[in-house]
Amino acid sequence: MQDSIEEGPTVGVRDRKRAETFRRIHEAAVDLTLRDGLAAATVADIAERAGVSRRTFFNYYPSKEDAVLGLREPQIPAHAVEAFLHPSLPPPDGTSPGKDRLWQAVELTVTTLASLGSPANPKVHAIVAANTELFDRVREHRDATQELLVNVLTERVAEQNRSPSTADSVRALVLLAGAILRFAHCEDPDILKNPDPTAIKKAITTFREALKDIA
Template sequence: MHNAEGSLRERNRLETWTAIHDTAARLSFEKGLAEATVEEIAAAAGVSRRTFFNYFPTKEDAVLGVRAPAVPAEALRDFRGGDDDLFGRTVSLLAAVVMSMTRGGSPRGRRLELIRRYPELRTRFHQYASAAEKLVEPILAERLAGAAARPAPEDSVAAMLALAGAVIRFAYARDPEMSAGTDVAIENALEIFRDVIRKNP
């Protein structure tokens, strides 16, 4: 019974989150980002202003359908317990953290169109993307702590995160909607990067 209540509560939270986000995105398209107020978004979504801020700290977050990133427990276990492919595991971990910024039902194409139409939203999205990298940084540093001195562990961490971020951006640029599925798109992008590195030492 406890699990059923928990899953119902989570489903209700997801429905409310989606209603607020969809309404915020729709009103921003219809009226403009500046003209779509929190009060109007909340009323049209059928929630109070207080409920709005329980789900989204800013109007921009609601419009984008993003939240602060987190490290999913399963992704962390996979990273720590995986094989010797540290690059691939880092890409997978960073991708999971980036994906935690959104919830199901939030179309990436719509988000990209909103950012194109309202460039000021790009800054907010990049703040969250940087926060995702900051979450992965100490995990990767812990893994590389015993590595040889060259390159220095902090340089190795920075380089690995830069490469992992590039793979993820490349995957999204090739297929913004991730039509083949996120895991497949990321894996395909990772293979392209590996192939380029192998053939161009």
């Protein structure tokens, strides 16, 4: 998985065409898997149905499983990284920060994981339910994305010549944020697609209380 930091919200014709190709391949993969089964749906058939070459298919998705799930390379928002590393910076929307470091870690993790895409389509849910190995694929992507986020933040801390304890704190916060989101996901499977502040707050509060009990 490549380090990918999103530099800004600019969207042009090229971006729209790329998004459209992602969508066509994903929909073709879903349709063929529902018709033929996951094992029988081939990359060649998916590419043909989507109107692209095999080479183009692999430029967009590394495997048919990822195409079925609609999972992409994660994008880490540069402004969110800066806001996390420099809490004194005002957020881009001009509102008051008003959130502690754990909240910021959770929000940064939500944004990054959400950029993977989410198998929220009912058709995809049906495929995953029938092919439980796809759960493992989603988990692998999310774990790798969290590790990518940790590495990007650690590198930025090193570039700023900040203390090793700062790097350890950043890593611990991001890992804890991931655990909180997994906990919240158990109650709300769409937490990444439609983050519910109340559900996230509840999960954070639960973890704070649990940490107090073992402190």
